[in-house]
Amino acid sequence: MNRFVKPLLISVALGLAPLSSAQAELDVARLKPMIEKSVEADYPKLDALYRDIHAHPEVAFQEVKTAAKLAAEMRALGFEVTEKIGKTGLVAIYRNGDGPTIMVRTELDALPMEEKTGLAYASHDKTVWNGQDTFVAHSCGHDIHMASWVGTAKTLLGLKDQWQGTLMFIAQPAEETVSGAKAMLADGLFTRFKKPDFGFALHDGAFAYGHISYRVGIGSSNSDSLEITFHGHGGHGARPERTVDPVMMAARFIVDVQSVISREKDPTEFGVVSIGAIHGGTAENIIPDDVLLRGTIRTFKPEVRAKMLAGIERTAKAAAAMSDAPAPDVRITEGAKAVINDPGVVETAATALKAAFGDKFRPSPPLTPSEDFSEFVNAGVPSMFFNIGVYEPERVAAARNGTGPELPSNHSPQFAPVPKPTIETGVEAMTLAVLSAFDQHARGN
Ligand SMILES: [Zn+2]
Numbered sequence: 028m029n030r031f032v033k034p035l036l037i038s039v040a041l042g043l044a045p046l047s048s049a050q051a052e053l054d055v056a057r058l059k060p061m062i063e064k065s066v067e068a069d070y071p072k073l074d075a076l077y078r079d080i081h082a083h084p085e086v087a088f089q090e091v092k093t094a095a096k097l098a099a100e101m102r103a104l105g106f107e108v109t110e111k112i113g114k115t116g117l118v119a120i121y122r123n124g125d126g127p128t129i130m131v132r133t134e135l136d137a138l139p140m141e142e143k144t145g146l147a148y149a150s151h152d153k154t155v156w157n158g159q160d161t162f163v164a165h166s167c168g169h170d171i172h173m174a175s176w177v178g179t180a181k182t183l184l185g186l187k188d189q190w191q192g193t194l195m196f197i198a199q200p201a202e203e204t205v206s207g208a209k210a211m212l213a214d215g216l217f218t219r220f221k222k223p224d225f226g227f228a229l230h231d232g233a234f235a236y237g238h239i240s241y242r243v244g245i246g247s248s249n250s251d252s253l254e255i256t257f258h259g260h261g262g263h264g265a266r267p268e269r270t271v272d273p274v275m276m277a278a279r280f281i282v283d284v285q286s287v288i289s290r291e292k293d294p295t296e297f298g299v300v301s302i303g304a305i306h307g308g309t310a311e312n313i314i315p316d317d318v319l320l321r322g323t324i325r326t327f328k329p330e331v332r333a334k335m336l337a338g339i340e341r342t343a344k345a346a347a348a349m350s351d352a353p354a355p356d357v358r359i360t361e362g363a364k365a366v367i368n369d370p371g372v373v374e375t376a377a378t379a380l381k382a383a384f385g386d387k388f389r390p391s392p393p394l395t396p397s398e399d400f401s402e403f404v405n406a407g408v409p410s411m412f413f414n415i416g417v418y419e420p421e422r423v424a425a426a427r428n429g430t431g432p433e434l435p436s437n438h439s440p441q442f443a444p445v446p447k448p449t450i451e452t453g454v455e456a457m458t459l460a461v462l463s464a465f466d467q468h469a470r471g472n
């Protein structure tokens with residue numbers, strides 16, 4: 028018998044599909060004030076951790092100090108911590124009786140860019156990235172995720188008479204380069220440690236704090252990177268008839284490839300191709316031998332992805348053929364796969380989160396950025412990935428109705444979450460999501 032079998036439940040009006048009679052609900056009305064009290068008491072420490080990590084960010088696979096800070100926090104809580112999983116990642120395990128293993132993931136990495144928020148705790152740190160000196164900033168808010176992750180661990184331990192099972196808290200390197208999740212899996216994340224029964228992760232975004240958005244099914248995009256080299260035959264800019272001009276081919280391709288989106292892809296399906304870099308030539312009067320293009324391809328569905336990849340390659344070959352040039356080198360590197368949220372995990376968590384947050388917990392369309400949390404999902408962990416807002420609701424409303432400035436999004440040098448309400452919401456939502464999964468499992472569903 029399990030304590031969760033005892034009926035200590037309150038029913039709540041949810042606006043969700045009715046639950047079957049075998050299912051019941053987590054006692055959110057009783058748990059929410061306990062969670063809030065715990066977060067409020069822990070907040071000064073979480074705030075100090077957040078500001079420290081924010082001021083000293085580290086880029087992909089360089090997150091040595093960041094990982095050490097989290098390892099120290101988790102060891103102090105009584106977790107068994109293993110470091111250097113997937114180079115700089117860590118795994119923290121806490122066993123609390125029989126029950127499922129639930130994974131909660133945070134990212135560790137920051138971005139190679141300069142922070143321009145002017146905050147007292149802004150980063151001024153620099154590093155070497157791809158052989159170049161660069162500033163480093165937590166402009167994607169992974170520092171918010173780390174503080175929420177530690178706060179969730181602390182809160183769940185304070186409530187450990189409310190659940191049974193194992194917590195598997197993982198801190199993943201290199202999300203921004205969509206390579207850290209793969210690195211952890213390749214390093215035995217689900218073989219050296221038990222493969223979790225459920226997984227959760229959150230990401231912050233430029234909407235109102237206290238608000239949470241979620242999706243069933245597709246949550247983020249497939250991402251592929253594109254690299255094309257057009258090969259021509261260089262020469263004098265005044266004698267183009269003696270050359271085969273790769274700049275011309277590149278220009279043609281950049282324009283024509285958009286017709287794959289507008290004429291070949293189903294217009295009701297999401298698909299984007301953007302060329303972000305062109306490298307070719309040295310002077311105004313020299314036609315170069317080669318031009319290199321780099322771009323990104325984003326899709327939600329595999330069949331749309333396949334169609335776009337084929338169209339992009341055909342367009343590149345055609346652009347070269349028009350100049351009677353050799354075929355270009357087209358390299359497509361698979362990045363992150365779309366995150367697919369498990370309907371069962373989402374329904375259980377959504378019931379609890381809707382009870383706790385009411386209208387501030389809402390479904391939203393899939394997001395077009397990508398996320399390598401999909402690696403864990405595709406490795407067989409039914410999961411839920413949700414988003415939390417970071418800005419004052421009044422500022423968000425003003426931006427929306429045009430009476431205030433637009434708010435900086437993730438990856439903007441001005442991205443500046445309001446820490447306290449954002450982290451508190453992160454901890455409360457994640458704690459309830461994890462408790463809902465333990466509870467559901469304990470009821471034998
Ligand atoms: Zn990012």
Ligand SMILES: [Zn+2]
Nearest residue numbers: 167169202230
């Ligand atoms: Zn991010």
